[in-house]
Amino acid sequence: MQLLKSSIGRKILMAITGQAMVLFAVIHLLGNSSIFGWLPGGINAYAHHLHSLPAPVIIGFRLGLLVFVCVHVWFGIQLTIENRGGRPQQYAVKTLQKATFASENMIWTGGLLVAFILYHLLHFTFQVVSPETAALSHPDSLGNPNVLGMVVAAFQNMFVTLIYAGAMVVLFLHLSHGIQSFFQTLGWSNDRVQPFITKAGTLVALGLFLGYAAVPLTILLRILK
Amino acid sequence: MSDHKTMTLTLIVWRQKNASDPGKFETYTAKNITEHHSFLEMLDCVNEDLIHTGKDPIVFDHDCREGICGMCSQVINGAPHGGQDRTTVCQLHMRKFKDGDTIYIEPWRARAFPIIRDLIVDRSALDKIIQAGGYTSCHTGGVADGNAILIPKPVADEAMDAAECVGCGACVAGCPNGAAMLFTGAKISQLALLPQGQAEASARVRNMSDAMTECGFGNCTNHYECMAACPKGINVKFIARMNREFLKAQFA
Amino acid sequence: MILDGKCPTGPIEKTWDKHRFDLKLVNPANKRKYNVIVVGTGLAGGAAAASLGELGYNVQAFCYQDSPRRAHSIAAQGGINAAKNYPNDGDSIYRLFYDTIKGGDFRAREADVWRLAQVSNNIIDQCVAQGVPFARDYAGYLDNRSFGGAQVSRTFFARGQTGQQLLLGAYSALSRQIKLGTVKMYERREMLDLVVVDGVAKGITCRNLVSGQLESYAADAVCLCTGGFVNVFYLSTNAMGCSVTANWKAHRKGAYFANPCYTQIHPTCIPQAGDYQSKLTLMSESLRNDGRVWVPKKKEDCGKHPNEIPEDARDYYLERKYPSFGNLAPRDIASRAAKEQCDDGRGVGPGGRGVYLDFADSIKRLGEDTIRERYGNLFEMYEKITDENGYKRPMRMYPAPHYAMGGLWVDYNLMSNIPGLFVLGEANFSVHGANRLGASALMQGLADGYFVIPYTIGGYLATVKPGQAKADHPEFKKCEDDVKSYNDKLLSINGKKTVFEFMRELGGLMWENCGMARTKESLEINLKKIPALREEFWKNVKVSGSGAELNQQLENAGRTADFLEFGELLCRDALHRNESCGGHFRVEYQDEGEAQRDDVNYCYVGAWEFKGDNKVPELHKEPLTFENVHLAVRSYK
Numbered sequence A: 001m002q003l004l005k006s007s008i009g010r011k012i013l014m015a016i017t018g019q020a021m022v023l024f025a026v027i028h029l030l031g032n033s034s035i036f037g038w039l040p041g042g043i044n045a046y047a048h049h050l051h052s053l054p055a056p057v058i059i060g061f062r063l064g065l066l067v068f069v070c071v072h073v074w075f076g077i078q079l080t081i082e083n084r085g086g087r088p089q090q091y092a093v094k095t096l097q098k099a100t101f102a103s104e105n106m107i108w109t110g111g112l113l114v115a116f117i118l119y120h121l122l123h124f125t126f127q128v129v130s131p132e133t134a135a136l137s138h139p140d141s142l143g144n145p146n147v148l149g150m151v152v153a154a155f156q157n158m159f160v161t162l163i164y165a166g167a168m169v170v171l172f173l174h175l176s177h178g179i180q181s182f183f184q185t186l187g188w189s190n191d192r193v194q195p196f197i198t199k200a201g202t203l204v205a206l207g208l209f210l211g212y213a214a215v216p217l218t219i220l221l222r223i224l225k
Numbered sequence B: 001m002s003d004h005k006t007m008t009l010t011l012i013v014w015r016q017k018n019a020s021d022p023g024k025f026e027t028y029t030a031k032n033i034t035e036h037h038s039f040l041e042m043l044d045c046v047n048e049d050l051i052h053t054g055k056d057p058i059v060f061d062h063d064c065r066e067g068i069c070g071m072c073s074q075v076i077n078g079a080p081h082g083g084q085d086r087t088t089v090c091q092l093h094m095r096k097f098k099d100g101d102t103i104y105i106e107p108w109r110a111r112a113f114p115i116i117r118d119l120i121v122d123r124s125a126l127d128k129i130i131q132a133g134g135y136t137s138c139h140t141g142g143v144a145d146g147n148a149i150l151i152p153k154p155v156a157d158e159a160m161d162a163a164e165c166v167g168c169g170a171c172v173a174g175c176p177n178g179a180a181m182l183f184t185g186a187k188i189s190q191l192a193l194l195p196q197g198q199a200e201a202s203a204r205v206r207n208m209s210d211a212m213t214e215c216g217f218g219n220c221t222n223h224y225e226c227m228a229a230c231p232k233g234i235n236v237k238f239i240a241r242m243n244r245e246f247l248k249a250q251f252a
Numbered sequence C: 001m002i003l004d005g006k007c008p009t010g011p012i013e014k015t016w017d018k019h020r021f022d023l024k025l026v027n028p029a030n031k032r033k034y035n036v037i038v039v040g041t042g043l044a045g046g047a048a049a050a051s052l053g054e055l056g057y058n059v060q061a062f063c064y065q066d067s068p069r070r071a072h073s074i075a076a077q078g079g080i081n082a083a084k085n086y087p088n089d090g091d092s093i094y095r096l097f098y099d100t101i102k103g104g105d106f107r108a109r110e111a112d113v114w115r116l117a118q119v120s121n122n123i124i125d126q127c128v129a130q131g132v133p134f135a136r137d138y139a140g141y142l143d144n145r146s147f148g149g150a151q152v153s154r155t156f157f158a159r160g161q162t163g164q165q166l167l168l169g170a171y172s173a174l175s176r177q178i179k180l181g182t183v184k185m186y187e188r189r190e191m192l193d194l195v196v197v198d199g200v201a202k203g204i205t206c207r208n209l210v211s212g213q214l215e216s217y218a219a220d221a222v223c224l225c226t227g228g229f230v231n232v233f234y235l236s237t238n239a240m241g242c243s244v245t246a247n248w249k250a251h252r253k254g255a256y257f258a259n260p261c262y263t264q265i266h267p268t269c270i271p272q273a274g275d276y277q278s279k280l281t282l283m284s285e286s287l288r289n290d291g292r293v294w295v296p297k298k299k300e301d302c303g304k305h306p307n308e309i310p311e312d313a314r315d316y317y318l319e320r321k322y323p324s325f326g327n328l329a330p331r332d333i334a335s336r337a338a339k340e341q342c343d344d345g346r347g348v349g350p351g352g353r354g355v356y357l358d359f360a361d362s363i364k365r366l367g368e369d370t371i372r373e374r375y376g377n378l379f380e381m382y383e384k385i386t387d388e389n390g391y392k393r394p395m396r397m398y399p400a401p402h403y404a405m406g407g408l409w410v411d412y413n414l415m416s417n418i419p420g421l422f423v424l425g426e427a428n429f430s431v432h433g434a435n436r437l438g439a440s441a442l443m444q445g446l447a448d449g450y451f452v453i454p455y456t457i458g459g460y461l462a463t464v465k466p467g468q469a470k471a472d473h474p475e476f477k478k479c480e481d482d483v484k485s486y487n488d489k490l491l492s493i494n495g496k497k498t499v500f501e502f503m504r505e506l507g508g509l510m511w512e513n514c515g516m517a518r519t520k521e522s523l524e525i526n527l528k529k530i531p532a533l534r535e536e537f538w539k540n541v542k543v544s545g546s547g548a549e550l551n552q553q554l555e556n557a558g559r560t561a562d563f564l565e566f567g568e569l570l571c572r573d574a575l576h577r578n579e580s581c582g583g584h585f586r587v588e589y590q591d592e593g594e595a596q597r598d599d600v601n602y603c604y605v606g607a608w609e610f611k612g613d614n615k616v617p618e619l620h621k622e623p624l625t626f627e628n629v630h631l632a633v634r635s636y637k
């Protein structure tokens, strides 16, 4: 399979998995935003909704995401290692004309994202980080898991908020390069649309950053209680 | 024009006897350089001095000295061809520098381009990529009339944009990953745009992209440094087109 | 000796077809038993190697650059001619034939030129099939332009890079054969000798430019496609590595050198800026379609900013002298006219060696955008080199050596007088006579490579047994030893002057005394000074390093040594030819500034035979007859 072996093929797989995760991130954000009350019952009702989906759907979804992350991470590491060997000796003077901080550090921002995702899963999905506020074991008055309580409790802690906000900066960096990169890698780009795609990609990344960072920050600032 | 003003420059140049020598930087002074000297003529002057004093002159590749053969290849202060827009190093002129400047001069650095001596590298890997499929398999003689194939001007023009590549390898030298995507993408796009290239399009992109890997080039991470380095202004849209052709070929 | 070009006879339009039929064929199964060496991979060599490989011959190809794609054919900007008559403006094979004979000032063979015109159309088809992106119109048809003073639009072009694109076409065909294994490509190799066994060309001696190793290659036939020699003038539009070396070594082994004095000076090149300069850059002739050439009328004005010189103080000398052709006068005429103005003290720019090429009127008439669209890349190139904006102030131009019409003598089959040695492209003398028309050199290179040699080499090979010469034959060893001791000698002199200094000096003598205008006296000066310079070279040149490594000084020293011998031959040829024709202008032979040909005494090809070091070469003549084009005086008034 040339897709799995060749340089372009593996890049395409990375791009597709990466973009799928972006899509997930967008949906996830929309769901999260129910915390601001647009859904009757708020985020707790939303959580309940998700939990009441048929088990195979949930498992399938989670497995799918896991595969995507693994493929993305696997090829990301593989390609990066290969690329480090592409120029065995660096130039005495480093001059970059187009590359950006974000594009140069994809592997590091990606790595931080892995770490963050693990923490985030343990924190809010498996809820083992602070069991005393775990939503699943503390239902709200309607019987939904008290996600709001859990989240508010967590983000009143400055330290936790900083971790989340920091991770979102990292996500922004990763995607400010990654989204436009996806279009280029799949060949959905040319000189006319490329500047637009780059801008739009950065905007989406910024949107995700603002959206995600809004929750912990509004809680920390006691706007959301 | 101020013909009388001359400059003195400090050159820090990569010297390496042969492929197995580890190589090192040496410092030289270039004197009496006018703003009308081309960069290579400046080096010629330095070399004349070196020869007179019994030292080995700096060797570098060059031939046409008019920006079209793609032979010249030097990284100047970290920028392939010196970083002036759409300019090969042979077309770079000393008016871009100031009296007293220090200039680092290095060879193309990439795994796929082993250094032969000083500033000369082995770029035969680029030929190998073309040999893998950068052609139409037409025979000499026995082809159709040139006007039997209609190619509207905008298509012909875009194919020409891609065909402008001079095969210098600056894109590889500028790429932090040592990838040859711009070079390969340009050739694949030229032939993908033209009707003559259709018959072999999918085999071509498959074989040429494999050849890139076999020759030791890195992978693309869309930094677009290649486009900044390219003296012919080859656009990264041709990399996108190659990617598209590649995807198409997977389903062909 | 009277030379025979072995041209087919009979009605001219049948000659090539008849000859092709008469040529013997090599049995397809036997082809791979024949080894063919192709030296040079420009348009001529690249096309030949690819086509011969495809036919089934076992081909070995050589070039001195690091890739076959870099031969100096890439530098051609203007275009390539063909008699397609797509614009329906009256072109035909006959007209292209006629124009080429006339343009060459009646110093080329009719049959060769006919064949060139005949196959010109196949070339365009071939290149289109390869994917050469020729300019097209909106409907998708091939676009043409008129070029170099032709009265029909027969020039095909690919932006300002026709040569590059055509070469990439040939290179791609060659790459395909390399992949298929029919051609073995040797890059960074310089041919330093021709191996002749029992009077027949059987191989070459090369230096591997990376390792310094000397290598021998044997074959059943050798094709030299090694380009032109105008670097004998030092400053020219040729690439730094272009040399006469391959031709000269073959000449020393017995191949006749024909018409070396026919050199073309291109009128529109960027003038020299200083004495450190290493080469001159050509600006496409097409600029003269919209630019007006002038110099100040008064010497005092030469130092002024051109825009401050009023209209009536300007001398539009081409328009004045050649009212019907004006700024589009042929190359040799435009070049000489520029030199005259500068000799008269009215030149502009550094050293007073330049004339203005002014676009102000065209910009006024058509707008800057139109001019930019037509010549944008040329204006850019001009600005890069001179730092002057051609839209705002007139460009400065000066003629520069550009093309060699002369070359090794070949017969109609492109075979030299040494059996088995074929010569193609600019390296031979065949079709351009005393002057080449614009856009015809590319045509010739590809004609020779794609459509002539594949037939004619078969005619020769069918008469020889394959594989007779092997690289272990003593003659190969002897050539290698000779080259080695020659190089060792260059390395051992350890004198005071660098190779460049000698080359600059030789170039100066050639340009001064044997350039655009030649006299008996100036040529005799050179015939004294060049041997003296050569003698000094062999006593006082400094070449450091060793022969067993990459050594650019040694490469240049060898090329310069050959130029020092060849330059003398060029002057000798120019001296013997007591007439002015095409690129050869003898001041004594003119009629109010117009070249005066002498058809009674000089209507022949002059081919020189090498007689030994410092011996006078022997002249052989091949008389030229014109049965189809009436021998007439060329006039562009």
Ligand SMILES: Cc1cc2nc3c(=O)[nH]c(=O)nc-3n(C[C@H](O)[C@H](O)[C@H](O)COP(=O)(O)OP(=O)(O)OC[C@H]3O[C@@H](n4cnc5c(N)ncnc54)[C@H](O)[C@@H]3O)c2cc1C
Residues within 6 Å of the ligand: C039, C040, C041, C042, C043, C044, C045, C062, C063, C064, C065, C068, C070, C071, C072, C073, C074, C075, C076, C077, C078, C079, C080, C081, C162, C163, C189, C190, C191, C192, C225, C226, C227, C228, C237, C238, C239, C242, C243, C245, C246, C282, C402, C403, C424, C425, C426, C427, C438, C439, C440, C441, C442, C443, C445
């Ligand atoms: C600036 C410029 C512009 C021009 N514009 C036009 C134009 O618009 N239209 C037109 O028709 N013509 C034009 N010409 C002329 C035309 O380009 C050339 O005459 C033609 O391309 C020559 O092709 P070639 O194959 O004979 O030689 P080249 O392309 O010069 O190839 C020579 C080959 O020989 C090799 N070689 C040489 N010596 C040795 C050696 N000793 N050992 C090994 N290899 C050797 C080189 O490596 C190279 O591969 C132009 C020329 C110049 C210089």
Ligand code: HEM
Residues within 6 Å of the ligand: A011, A014, A015, A016, A017, A018, A019, A021, A022, A025, A069, A072, A073, A076, A077, A080, A103, A106, A107, A109, A110, A111, A113, A114, A117, A174, A175, A177, A178, A179, A181, A182, A183, A185, A186, B220, B221, B222
């Ligand atoms: C889990 C840890 C992650 C790692 C180790 C990682 C690593 C990488 C690497 C190395 C690249 C290639 C960079 C390049 O080619 O320039 C990349 C690209 C990309 N990543 Fe990630 N990433 C991770 C997570 C994510 C996440 C969570 C998302 C989305 C929300 C994402 C979206 C993308 C996108 C869209 C691309 C662009 C693909 C392309 O280049 O075409 N990544 N990633």
Ligand code: SF4
Residues within 6 Å of the ligand: B164, B165, B166, B167, B168, B169, B170, B171, B172, B182, B183, B186, B226, B229, B230, B231, B232, B233, B234
């Ligand atoms: S794409 Fe540009 S930089 Fe790369 S080889 Fe071609 S001309 Fe050189």
Ligand code: FES
Residues within 6 Å of the ligand: B061, B062, B063, B064, B065, B066, B067, B068, B069, B070, B071, B072, B088, B089, B090, B091
């Ligand atoms: S020397 Fe030919 S491009 Fe620079």
